Amino acid sequence: MRVAIAEDNPLLRDGIVLLLGEHDIEVVAAVSDGAALLEAVKKEQPDAAVVDVRMPPTHTDEGLRAALTIRAAYPSIGVLVFSQWVETSYARRLLSENAGKVGYLLKDRIVSTDEFVGALRRVADGGTALDPEVVRHLLAAPQVDAGLARLSAREREILGLLAEGRSNVAIAESLHLAERSVEKHVTAIFTKLDLIHDRSDHRRVLAVLRYLKG
Amino acid sequence: MSGAAQVYRVWATGRWWRELGFVLSGAVLRLPTFALALLGIAACALSVVIFGLALLTGLLALARRTPRYFRAVARKLLGQDWPDVEPASSFPLADSTAWRALAYCFLGFVLIYTAAYLTIIALGSGLAALTYPIWWFLDVNPLEALDAHTWAQTWIAAGEGALLLFALPWFIRLVVLADSWLVRTLLQPSRAARRIAQLEAGRAALQADAAALLRRVERDLHDGTQARLVSLGVQLARIEHKTDQAEVRDLAADSRDTVTEALTELRDIVRGLHPPALDDGLEVALSTLAGRSAVPAAVAVDLAGRPPDATASAIYFTVAELLTNVARHAGATRAWITVTDDATRLMLTVRDDGHGGAAETSGADGSGAGTGLAGLMRRAAALDGELHIASPAGGPTIVTMTLPREY
Numbered sequence: 187m188r189v190a191i192a193e194d195n196p197l198l199r200d201g202i203v204l205l206l207g208e209h210d211i212e213v214v215a216a217v218s219d220g221a222a223l224l225e226a227v228k229k230e231q232p233d234a235a236v237v238d239v240r241m242p243p244t245h246t247d248e249g250l251r252a253a254l255t256i257r258a259a260y261p262s263i264g265v266l267v268f269s270q271w272v273e274t275s276y277a278r279r280l281l282s283e284n285a286g287k288v289g290y291l292l293k294d295r296i297v298s299t300d301e302f303v304g305a306l307r308r309v310a311d312g313g314t315a316l317d318p319e320v321v322r323h324l325l326a327a328p329q330v331d332a333g334l335a336r337l338s339a340r341e342r343e344i345l346g347l348l349a350e351g352r353s354n355v356a357i358a359e360s361l362h363l364a365e366r367s368v369e370k371h372v373t374a375i376f377t378k379l380d381l382i383h384d385r386s387d388h389r390r391v392l393a394v395l396r397y398l399k400g
Numbered sequence: 401m402s403g404a405a406q407v408y409r410v411w412a413t414g415r416w417w418r419e420l421g422f423v424l425s426g427a428v429l430r431l432p433t434f435a436l437a438l439l440g441i442a443a444c445a446l447s448v449v450i451f452g453l454a455l456l457t458g459l460l461a462l463a464r465r466t467p468r469y470f471r472a473v474a475r476k477l478l479g480q481d482w483p484d485v486e487p488a489s490s491f492p493l494a495d496s497t498a499w500r501a502l503a504y505c506f507l508g509f510v511l512i513y514t515a516a517y518l519t520i521i522a523l524g525s526g527l528a529a530l531t532y533p534i535w536w537f538l539d540v541n542p543l544e545a546l547d548a549h550t551w552a553q554t555w556i557a558a559g560e561g562a563l564l565l566f567a568l569p570w571f572i573r574l575v576v577l578a579d580s581w582l583v584r585t586l587l588q589p590s591r592a593a594r595r596i597a598q599l600e601a602g603r604a605a606l607q608a609d610a611a612a613l614l615r616r617v618e619r620d621l622h623d624g625t626q627a628r629l630v631s632l633g634v635q636l637a638r639i640e641h642k643t644d645q646a647e648v649r650d651l652a653a654d655s656r657d658t659v660t661e662a663l664t665e666l667r668d669i670v671r672g673l674h675p676p677a678l679d680d681g682l683e684v685a686l687s688t689l690a691g692r693s694a695v696p697a698a699v700a701v702d703l704a705g706r707p708p709d710a711t712a713s714a715i716y717f718t719v720a721e722l723l724t725n726v727a728r729h730a731g732a733t734r735a736w737i738t739v740t741d742d743a744t745r746l747m748l749t750v751r752d753d754g755h756g757g758a759a760e761t762s763g764a765d766g767s768g769a770g771t772g773l774a775g776l777m778r779r780a781a782a783l784d785g786e787l788h789i790a791s792p793a794g795g796p797t798i799v800t801m802t803l804p805r806e807y
Contacts, residue, residue: 195627201634208641240622246679270622271667271676274691275684293626294663297633297656299641 187310188232190215192223192249193268194241202236202296209303218242220252227256227263234264234310238293239276250276257284264309268293277320285391289315289351305351314351314394321346334396336378344371349394416569419576420519422477426508426579427516429473433466434509440502453493460498467501467587470508474583478576482588483597497589504586508579515575522568529561600784604806607783611674611709618674626666633659674709675716682712686737689720694727695752697735704741705807714779714803715739715748718787721772722750722799730754730797741805748801756795776801 189211193199196218203213215226219241227235235256239249253265257280266289269276277290289309295317296302305315337345347357354372358365372390379396381389410416440459446452467485474480485497492498528535536554589597636656640649670676677685683701690697707715719737726735732754739748758773773789776799780787785803 195623195631197631198627198634201631201638205634205638208638245619245623270626271670272692273677273684273688275677275687292667293630294633294660294667296630297637297660297663299634299637 187234187307188212188214188230189306189310190217190223190226190230190232190235192217192220192235192241192252193238194218195238198296205296205299206303206306209299211303211306220248223252224255227260231260232263234266234306236266236306237268239267239269239273247276250279253280253288254283257288261287264288264312266291266306266309266315268296272317272319274320277316281314281316281395285395286312286314290320291315291317292319308351314349314391316350316394318350321349334379337375341371341375341378344368345375345393348372348375348390410566410569416572418477419569419572422473423512423515423519423572423575425473425477426512430505430509430512433469433505434513436462436466437502437506437509440505457492460492460495460502463502463505464495464498466505470504470583470587478580480580480583482583483594485587485589485593497593500586504582507586508582511575511578511582515572519568519572522564522571526561526564526568529557530565532557532561607710608708611713614674614713615709618670618676621666621670621673622676626663629659629663629666633663674713678709678712678716682707682715682739685712685716686719686739689716689723690735690737693723693735695723695730695732695735697723697726697737699737701739702741703739703746707746707803707805707807711746711783711803711806714783714785715746715801718748718776718779718801719750721776725758725772726750726752726754726797729758730756730795732795732797744805746803746805748803749798751798752796754795754797755793756791756797757793758789758791758797758799 187210189206191199191202191206191213193202193216199216199218203216206213214230214232215223217223217226220237223235223237226232235253237249237253239247241249250267253267256263256265264287265280267276267280268291270293272292280288280290287309289305291302291305295305308315334342343361344357347360352360354365354368357363358368361368375393376389379393381392381396436459440456440463443452443456443459447456464485467482471480471482485501533551533554536551588594633656636652636659639652640656643649643652675685675688677688682703683699686699686701690699706712723735723737726732730752732752735750735752737748737750739746741747773787777787780801780803783803785801787799787801789797789799791797791799
């Protein structure tokens with residue numbers, strides 16, 4: 187897998203480059219601002235881009251804007267956005283325009299290498315990755331959506347894990363459930379949200395979006 | 401001739417000419433403000449009827465502008481200066497600044513007009529008397545006012561004229577001093593008002609400094625400390641990945657957990673300092689808060705400008721506290737947050753559909769919500785604002801915070 191990295195702190199940038207190298211991920215470009223990232227992506231056409239939200243020159247949300255530009259211009263390139271803090275509106279902006287190939291994680295998660303690398307691979311493969319902290323915040327607000335209001339506590343929990351981008355197997359593992367029963371719950375969620383039967387992956391994304399837009 | 405020399409010496413100073421110009425021009429320049437004062441007196445008499453009150457209100461609003469008018473002249477001719485008057489209070493008829501200015505319009509005109517009248521007479525007769533010997537010599541009597549019978553007597557008259565002209569600058573100076581005294585008592589902001597203005601400016605500077613400091617600390621923590629901790633974590637992860645020794649791997653993993661905890665703590669600290677989301681504007685920050693709220697909350701922000709950091713931060717923390725209260729005590733299912741402004745104020749309203757009784761709740765348990773609401777009131781007061789809680793038993797609870805608009 188080939189990735190481009192945009193991070194303005196040189197220490198951290200080098201760290202990420204080395205870390206990804208050790209996990210057999212090729213870093214084709216490591217830059218320090220949004221404009222340079224867009225150039226690098228245009229030239230290298232990587233599988234995914236890792237982007238820090240806050241970068242020069244304004245230190246506000248240029249990373250997020252660069253990520254949205256990449257998603258709009260190159261549908262095949264996934265973006266994984268890192269933020270210094272939990273900002274649900276950023277997550278909404280990213281996910282409302284894209285079903286899949288996007289991720290939004292707290293910067294802290296880079297330390298949990300396996301989660302970080304896993305999320306990056308998932309995003310490059312067309313999935314989503316959402317920080318558990320962001321999901322927790324979104325879950326804390328009881329949804330106004332009638333369909334979401336019908337969900338049981340267990341189903342909400344599973345929907346939260348779906349939103350993080352986990353597979354049925356991974357959900358079963360983390361909740362100590364049988365995979366079969368996770369599948370049942372997921373089907374129940376789809377039914378309660380009135381999501382018509384389609385390819386199941388697509389429905390997963392729709393369920394997550396419903397839940398984010400609440 | 402020494403008298404004439406004295407007169408000449410005083411008359412040669414620029415100050416005297418400027419003061420003379422001040423008094424003479426004042427008699428003309430102060431006519432409109434005197435008319436204003438007379439109208440004011442008439443309006444006071446008429447104030448038993450509504451029309452008179454309306455007129456008086458208008459006149460007072462005009463009178464409030466006169467200090468600047470008087471100051472422009474005094475600045476140019478006398479080099480005097482004084483600070484602007486304090487902003488108008490809400491009720492124009494109780495505006496002491498305007499009343500004092502109106503009094504000055506009257507008294508200042510009477511003083512200057514009388515002085516100018518006397519000055520012109522003194523100038524005319526003084527000059528005529530001083531030059532009397534010449535008139536005598538030419539055998540003309542220009543003013544028919546001089547009644548000397550001998551050549552010697554004309555010299556006495558000349559001496560008197562010189563004395564008069566010598567005294568005139570001192571008279572003018574006295575008038576200017578009297579006018580300055582009137583200006584000090586009637587036009588300049590009172591000592592208390594000046595002190596208040598000074599304190600307000602000091603407090604505003606302190607608030608701006610504090611907000612800027614918190615912002616800088618937040619930025620340093622995020623861009624410096626957090627980035628370093630994450631780098632450290634990444635290095636530990638790489639050690640874990642590279643080593644074959646189980647002991648080293650465990651040690652690195654433990655260290656990495658500590659780093660993760662430190663990062664979580666850091667995030668919590670920063671959130672309490674300066675919410676980073678505020679950098680993207682109040683609406684984004686409040687939406688983030690609402691998204692995090694346990695009770696679904698709708699946010700509507702409609703502002704004509706961007707409030708200063710201290711104000712935005714106060715609104716943010718107030719909303720955070722109120723949403724926590726709503727979730728804990730109100731038994732509400734929805735909450736609404738609105739931020740609006742008008743010409744002078746900024747209003748925050750947080751409403752819920754709960755069972756109300758917020759004030760009683762705080763009284764009953766003495767902690768929790770009570771200290772929270774009191775803290776919010778203090779925060780509002782520190783910014784010259786107010787916080788009102790309307791929470792009848794049975795609900796709903798509506799909390800309104802009003803802050804001065806400073807943008």
